[in-house]
Amino acid sequence: MSNAQRSALSFAVMAALLMVVGFSQSWPLMLTILNLCLISAVMALGVNIQWGYAGLFNVGTMGFAALGGVAAVLVSKAPVPEAWAAGGSNLFMGALLFALTVAATVVAYRRIPKGPLRVLALSGIIIIGIIATRYFFDPAIADIEAVNPAVTGYLGGLGLPILFSWAAGGLFAAGAAWIIGKITLGLRSDYLAIATLGISEIIIALLKNEDWLTRGVKNVAGLSRPVPYEVDLQKSDWFIGGTEWLNSSALEGLAASDRADLLSNLVIQHSGVFVKLGYAGLFTVVLVVVLGMSVMALNSPWGRMMRAIRDNEVSAAAMGKDVTGRRLQVFIVGSAVVGIAGAMLTTLDGQLTPGSYNPLRFTFLIWVMVIVGGSGNNLGSVLGGFLIWFIWIEAEPVGVWLIDFATSWMDDTSPLRLHLMDSAQHMRLFMMGLVLLLVMRFNPGGILPEVTKARAQ
Amino acid sequence: MHSWGGRAVLTDVFDALILLSNFVIIPVLTYGSQLALGALGITLIYGILRFANFAHGDLMAFGTMVTVLMTWWLQSIGVGLGPLPTALLALPVAIAITIVMVLFIDKSVFKFYRRKRSAPALFVIASIGVMFVLNGIVRFIIGPNDQRFSDGERFIIKARAFKQMTGLNEGLAIKVSQGLTISIAFLLVVALFWFLQRTRTGKAMRAYSDNEDLALLSGINPERVVMVTWIITATLATIAGTLYGLDKSFKPFTYFQLLLPLFAAAIVGGIGNPLGAILGGYVVAFSEVSITYAYKKFLKYLVPENWEPDGLVQFLSTDYKFAVSFIILVLVLLIRPTGILRGRVI
Numbered sequence: 001m002s003n004a005q006r007s008a009l010s011f012a013v014m015a016a017l018l019m020v021v022g023f024s025q026s027w028p029l030m031l032t033i034l035n036l037c038l039i040s041a042v043m044a045l046g047v048n049i050q051w052g053y054a055g056l057f058n059v060g061t062m063g064f065a066a067l068g069g070v071a072a073v074l075v076s077k078a079p080v081p082e083a084w085a086a087g088g089s090n091l092f093m094g095a096l097l098f099a100l101t102v103a104a105t106v107v108a109y110r111r112i113p114k115g116p117l118r119v120l121a122l123s124g125i126i127i128i129g130i131i132a133t134r135y136f137f138d139p140a141i142a143d144i145e146a147v148n149p150a151v152t153g154y155l156g157g158l159g160l161p162i163l164f165s166w167a168a169g170g171l172f173a174a175g176a177a178w179i180i181g182k183i184t185l186g187l188r189s190d191y192l193a194i195a196t197l198g199i200s201e202i203i204i205a206l207l208k209n210e211d212w213l214t215r216g217v218k219n220v221a222g223l224s225r226p227v228p229y230e231v232d233l234q235k236s237d238w239f240i241g242g243t244e245w246l247n248s249s250a251l252e253g254l255a256a257s258d259r260a261d262l263l264s265n266l267v268i269q270h271s272g273v274f275v276k277l278g279y280a281g282l283f284t285v286v287l288v289v290v291l292g293m294s295v296m297a298l299n300s301p302w303g304r305m306m307r308a309i310r311d312n313e314v315s316a317a318a319m320g321k322d323v324t325g326r327r328l329q330v331f332i333v334g335s336a337v338v339g340i341a342g343a344m345l346t347t348l349d350g351q352l353t354p355g356s357y358n359p360l361r362f363t364f365l366i367w368v369m370v371i372v373g374g375s376g377n378n379l380g381s382v383l384g385g386f387l388i389w390f391i392w393i394e395a396e397p398v399g400v401w402l403i404d405f406a407t408s409w410m411d412d413t414s415p416l417r418l419h420l421m422d423s424a425q426h427m428r429l430f431m432m433g434l435v436l437l438l439v440m441r442f443n444p445g446g447i448l449p450e451v452t453k454a455r456a457q
Numbered sequence: 458m459h460s461w462g463g464r465a466v467l468t469d470v471f472d473a474l475i476l477l478s479n480f481v482i483i484p485v486l487t488y489g490s491q492l493a494l495g496a497l498g499i500t501l502i503y504g505i506l507r508f509a510n511f512a513h514g515d516l517m518a519f520g521t522m523v524t525v526l527m528t529w530w531l532q533s534i535g536v537g538l539g540p541l542p543t544a545l546l547a548l549p550v551a552i553a554i555t556i557v558m559v560l561f562i563d564k565s566v567f568k569f570y571r572r573k574r575s576a577p578a579l580f581v582i583a584s585i586g587v588m589f590v591l592n593g594i595v596r597f598i599i600g601p602n603d604q605r606f607s608d609g610e611r612f613i614i615k616a617r618a619f620k621q622m623t624g625l626n627e628g629l630a631i632k633v634s635q636g637l638t639i640s641i642a643f644l645l646v647v648a649l650f651w652f653l654q655r656t657r658t659g660k661a662m663r664a665y666s667d668n669e670d671l672a673l674l675s676g677i678n679p680e681r682v683v684m685v686t687w688i689i690t691a692t693l694a695t696i697a698g699t700l701y702g703l704d705k706s707f708k709p710f711t712y713f714q715l716l717l718p719l720f721a722a723a724i725v726g727g728i729g730n731p732l733g734a735i736l737g738g739y740v741v742a743f744s745e746v747s748i749t750y751a752y753k754k755f756l757k758y759l760v761p762e763n764w765e766p767d768g769l770v771q772f773l774s775t776d777y778k779f780a781v782s783f784i785i786l787v788l789v790l791l792i793r794p795t796g797i798l799r800g801r802v803i
Binding site for chain 2 (some may be wrong): 055057111138164183184187188189190191192194195197199202205206208209242359360364367368371373420427428429430431432434435436437440443
């Protein structure tokens with residue numbers, strides 16, 4: 001079977017699975033799953049750019065996705081002028097001093113030769129810098145958080161349409177990746193993994209605790225939407241008209257009052273579906289753009305160079321390739337894609353909840369997607385994103401059903417049966433691990449393996 | 458601080474020291490011992506099997522879960538250890554079950570990649586798969602919530618009794634779990650080092666870790682070395698997890714999150730070097746606790762009355778304790794990549 005046939009068949013099976021959910025469970029549920037499949041696919045593409053192209057072991061996906069979420073808040077929420085008035089000037093001074101400290105540290109690190117003097121100078125600059133920065137920051141934060149803490153208590157955002165935040169999320173993640181990459185990319189693969197795991201935890205800790213920026217665990221709810229609200233749709237004539245037209249056969253021949261009841265029900269149902277379809281359309285556009293660019297990049301001389309660096313670092317360096325520079329580049333690009341997906345996810349949720357970021361879901365699950373889908377193959381990552389998210393969601397009802405079936409001989413009040421039914425939802429973690437291990441063992445290239453020249457012929 | 462009178466000043470100093478002991482020194486020794494035992498497992502796997510085992514936190518959770526279940530069963534049939542926690546009685550069984558589990562995992566997962574001599578990154582990804590599986594098993598059996606399983610006496614020294622005895626304002630308090638952790642960790646470490654230095658198998662392990670090819674040439678059986686390493690790792694992980702659970706409480710997700718300080722400890726000390734893992738454990742614990750402790754009350758005893766600080770005098774809020782382990786990790790990687798005690802070169 002050729003690669004193209006294999007891909008087409010895999011995606012057809014995936015589409016069929018989604019259709020099964022639509023027919024057997026419900027179409028709105030199918031669309032909910034589809035939307036998250038699309039976001040997962042974008043995230044998996046980001047990880048694939050890093051791991052599949054360049055062999056960078058980044059397990060900090062959660063952090064970059066969360067930065068995308070922050071971008072959604074900072075771009076779309078209305079600014080809080082009272083908070084700016086209360087803490088703005090101190091905050092500015094603090095930021096200025098912080099920047100000065102960083103600059104002084106860098107200058108000292110570069111100018112002073114290695115030795116005890118440098119250690120002394122650096123620690124002096126950092127300690128004085130921290131104290132000076134906090135002298136302004138601490139009151140600024142207290143003032144900002146004191147402004148109507150139940151509703152705001154933070155600086156707010158720019159009040160722009162939330163679609164801009166998808167780009168901003170990419171930029172935030174890229175900026176963070178630049179700093180992180182500068183520090184950690186010299187490390188061996190498994191050290192890089194541990195370092196990025198740590199960084200992602202720090203980013204989440206910042207989100208949870210810096211209330212002045214993200215309201216912390218109080219969450220930011222009610223983000224604006226790139227698609228219309230259901231209630232507005234239900235009131236607009238064109239939407240009601242459209243629903244009427246779509247269901248004209250079902251509505252025909254009913255009594256006036258029955259007809260109005262049915263129509264209003266249909267309008268409510270259709271508005272939900274319409275909103276989900278709107279999101280799905282936007283996400284598909286992003287996915288297609290990112291996928292197209294990834295495919296072009298992988299097949300370009302740049303992509304071949306990345307793979308050369310991945311497969312043999314020494315010979316790539318001997319050919320005059322700037323290994324560290326290229327790695328930093330690919331680390332930034334991949335992280336930016338994850339950041340975009342993170343902003344999309346927060347947009348879909350309509351709220352930023354720092355407490356909900358969990359490395360199993362936001363980092364390791366994405367890794368399972370990439371490995372199972374086929375690392376190094378962009379279509380494979382997209383398929384992995386779809387399939388693994390689908391299993392992640394459907395493992396729960398299937399698990400409950402299986403356990404219900406397996407324990408049906410027990411008494412309904414049997415504590416063992418109740419416990420098992422209660423725990424069925426955790427089977428999804430077990431399933432994920434099992435799928436990952438089985439694919440790695442018996443099909444190491446993933447469902448759609450990387451296309452190399454030798455294999456393509 | 459009181460006015461500058463002799464006896465009163467001395468009391469203040471003692472009060473300050475006891476406060477520090479209660480909230481920094483003893484917690485650091487306890488937490489550091491728990492980290493050291495966990496990090497020893499990570500460092501042994503790294504030294505012998507040559508990969509960073511991401512499933513270690515969940516392995517600790519698995520071992521602890523078995524202990525908790527055994528403890529509940531023992532409690533239900535009325536067996537106990539009097540002042541000591543019943544969990545100690547449950548430990549040997551839990552260790553045995555955990556050993557069976559890791560040997561099964563090694564045979565079914567890691568052995569395959571060892572045969573193929575795969576890249577370390579593949580081992581790590583496989584360990585991520587194992588992490589998911591163990592995490593799922595633990596949550597499936599015992600659920601994701603907090604479980605308490607400590608019983609027996611709570612304190613070795615109680616704060617109130619200490620206050621009455623000495624007439625100080627602050628009372629020294631040492632929990633049974635703290636005393637147990639420190640002494641068990643000490644005994645285990647002594648036993649482990651005796652094993653590594655003195656026994657044939659221990660020497661074989663060190664030789665294998667130092668130079669695999671040379672060890673193979675001199676007739677060391679690699680599969681046996683690997684098996685012994687897993688057995689030791691499972692034992693240490695179960696004990697470390699149980700001690701952590703007795704000291705705080707057992708929650709699967711917390712154990713997963715321990716992964717970061719554990720790696721930090723192993724790398725800071727010098728990965729692949731057992732002594733380094735122990736040192737690293739205490740370094741990480743000390744930094745985490747001392748940087749997130751609020752020194753306000755401590756300083757109140759030591760400075761004149763009107764110099765008392767307004768704030769909490771806390772360098773970082775406790776939510777940033779992961780950041781602390783990580784910053785140490787990055788600093789060590791940048792300044793001395795082999796770790797304090799010269800582990801494997803990265």
